[in-house]
Amino acid sequence: MNVYNIKAAVMPVFPSCRTFPLFLCALLLPLYAAAQPAYPVKPIRIVLGSTPGASPDILARMITTKMSENWQQTVVIDNKVGAGGLIAANLVAKATPDGYTLLATSPAIAIRAALASNPDDVLKDFSAVTEIGFSNTALLAGPASGAKSIREIIAFANANHGKVFFASGGALTADHINGERFRIAAGIKVQHVAFKGQSEALIEVVAGRMLYTSASLTSSMPFIKNGTLRVLAVAQRTPLLPDVPSMEESLKGWGRNGSQALLAPKGTPLAIRQKISREVARITSLPEIKEKLDAVSFGITANSPEQHEKNLRADVAAFSRVLKESGLKTN
Amino acid sequence: MDTFTHIMNGFVVATEPMNLWYTFLGVLMGTIIGVLPGIGPSAGIALLIPITYGMNPTSALIMMAGIYYGAKYGGSTTAILIRTPGEAASVMTSIDGYEMAKNGRAGAALAVSAIGSFIAGTIGVIGLTLFAVPLTSMALKFGPAEYFMLMLFAMTAVSTLTGDSPAKGVIATILGLMIATIGIDLQSGQARFTMGVPEFLDGVGFVVVVVGLFAMAEVLRGLEDIYRGSSAKAMRITGKLWLTREEWKRSIGPIWRGGIIGFVIGVLPGAGGTIAAIMSYTTEKRLSKHPEEFGKGAIEGVAGPESANNSDTAGALVPLLTLGIPGGGATAVLLGAFIMYGIQPGPLLFQTKPDLVWGLVNSMYIGNVMLVILNLPLIGLFVRLLYIPQGILYPLIVAISAIGAYAINGSTMDLWLILAFGVVGYVFDKTGIPVAPLVLSLVLGGMMEQSFRQAMTISSGDLKIFYGSTITVVLLVMSVISVLLPFVIPMLRKLGSKGDES
């Protein structure tokens, strides 16, 4: 999952190129790039849907600091809080597509697209730039079931058919969708109950009223450490918990959570988007940044605009299936 | 690690120079906010939330808590000198305190307020230290059904206890609940009552409503009074800032009793400082050998209520820290501040963040010492605030509110809402509809609906879950009692006037 797609980044492909032999593209590329105006020549604004100090904000600031050092340009973070990122997204959708206004997104945008009757209603205003990464997520069980593994919790759920529940920090959040994905992949019957925020959901699992929940590794670590919660699987194997399998290893078809990413207004030149994506890849591979991200269990998935676009579409399609199967999508 | 070690570590945290500084800043701002009529601790903390982004959460929360309990000290000053409670819970102080000032005993009234506040405030913090942890172990037993019943109790208590008209209390409560339903529904993810405004998807911001209902409404009232020429003038401090031996003897009993009453009332969600002050006042009047002096400058009538409303603040932190349930407006704003820092108060907080909790609790011991210094020898400085021309003060409050609200979301929508809720608060005040139930139900409303539905999901739609455990039954009984109380009290009073029981 953490593979940095070298091919796609080194050989950016523009649409007309698909039919040409690849070497021709490689020859033409320097000419094309030379014709591009220099970027960036003025301050870049990254619009963010979360409050200052929240983890997406800290991540964005980590990256923009390095970006502005390297490019000798101001990169400002503009927090437009509200409506799960919708206000920020609307703002960027209407911005000039020149690469100077970008949107930092969370998996919420893929969920919103998956909910829409036509995902393009949400995605048509944006061009992909790059993924950044994802917060490592854990599936956690409490004392109620005594389950120590995915197999045991499935057995417990089957033995208590229809009488068990799973908690999330809110309907249609990434954690809710993750819980539903586990339910579907495991073929068990558990009813979803939403609580306000991850920490309330965690308390319900600790108290034994809820069978399991999905939450970020960072916020659940205190409970894992003091033994009140047991972690059954993580999105990505981590040295912090060497014995815990990844979700995909433990259950086929579990799928991924989606990631935090950068989007640009539709029509932003590919060359600019590629330049940004290469810069993000460079920054996230710096040792000091990597170290900081490891400390908060953040997996890096920086990639090319093309790969990002593909992954985003795949996420939306996968989420859409989950939502339909869970009865959360009406159309 | 045991609790005792945690408490000791908390003292280390609380006495770090940085945190001492923020404790001081907090209680200083609290005193100022308390002295100024109009901005109460709710609005004060709310205005501070956006400014403290990025600060160390422990220091920020220590400071905001300082505002919360510091305001209760300052509130008495205004009550005594202008007969206007600087803070709602000082309403009883404005009766006898002002009379004392007229009799030339303003100094004694201010002194007994500060000393009583200090003693009772410390009693409250000791209570908080002793009872918080035993209560957390009980708190894990609070599932959705128990939470629902607890909030139902809080709501019934407030809506019937405040104001003379139970009907208006009910209307205000339900209006608050209705506002709370605006936004995305937690269980289904559906948008409700958003009227197509994307800003409403997150619900109507609590801070905005509070600033509107309290600060903006007070501005409208205040400016109207200036125009009518009926705005109150501040009295000068008369008499020594200390008590005579006789006054001291009369005050010590009310201070202790007030401290205990305040703490107990504070722990009960929904009651709050105002009710604690009223309870203490009536208790003292009943116990007094000369009840006829009450209302004409009895020092017990200042000592008791002022003590009660201070220990109430520590009491109110018990449900906030152990259950994550705010008992009133100001603690609700504090809860918002916790959440902004990604900290969910609740039974696990004492395990996951012992340094923060105990640092906060222990800073209150220190804060109370600082407050008694600020409010006794230095009171003259704060009184000067009362001589700022009100025609300047009120417009400034509007500008300060605008800064606070705009800084949170960067949207003028919030400024419009402040103005709208300011008008609502003004109209409510003129028509005798109480504001407190609306605020409380706005805070609790979202949680109340969600825990109701969570409980119904768990029980597959069986209402039995709401009287299925000891806790729910106890809460149900208490809710019923608090509904019946307004009808029972007049009857008891009739009996009391004939017989003689206390």
Place this chain on the structure above:
Amino acid sequence: MVDRIIFVCTVLLAAVYLWATSKIPTLALGDPLGPKAFPQMLGVGLLIGAGMLLAEIIRAGRNKSGNTEKAAPLRFEKHDAVVLAVIIGTAVYVFAFERLGYLISTAIYLLVMTHFFNRGRWLMNVLTSVLFAVISYLAFAKLLGVNLARGILPF
């Protein structure tokens, strides 16, 4: 009289709210109660509150029926006009907040308000208004990095 107006407003509000509740879409699955049940209860609850108010009005009327005292009629007085003017003035301030920016709109708002409510003290009013706007802007927007509308000013 006032209570009667409150009664009518409450009933109207309950009706609008119940109507809006009926517009919420419902899901096929999800929790047994769904997003509509609680709002419906609230709508009915508000009607009950209105009913209680009506009972209070009738009871009060009966207690006073002997007296000739009819509740004071509502009249629009001069001080009501002042409150209305303050509301309008503040609305203009909000309207100008992002357009002109915090600094200019706040200074103007404070100047106008203090001019009316703190009459005759020119110097004091001008000084407070301008200094407050400038200092608070510098302190919040520049020093603490709080987001305040910049407006037409370049800084």
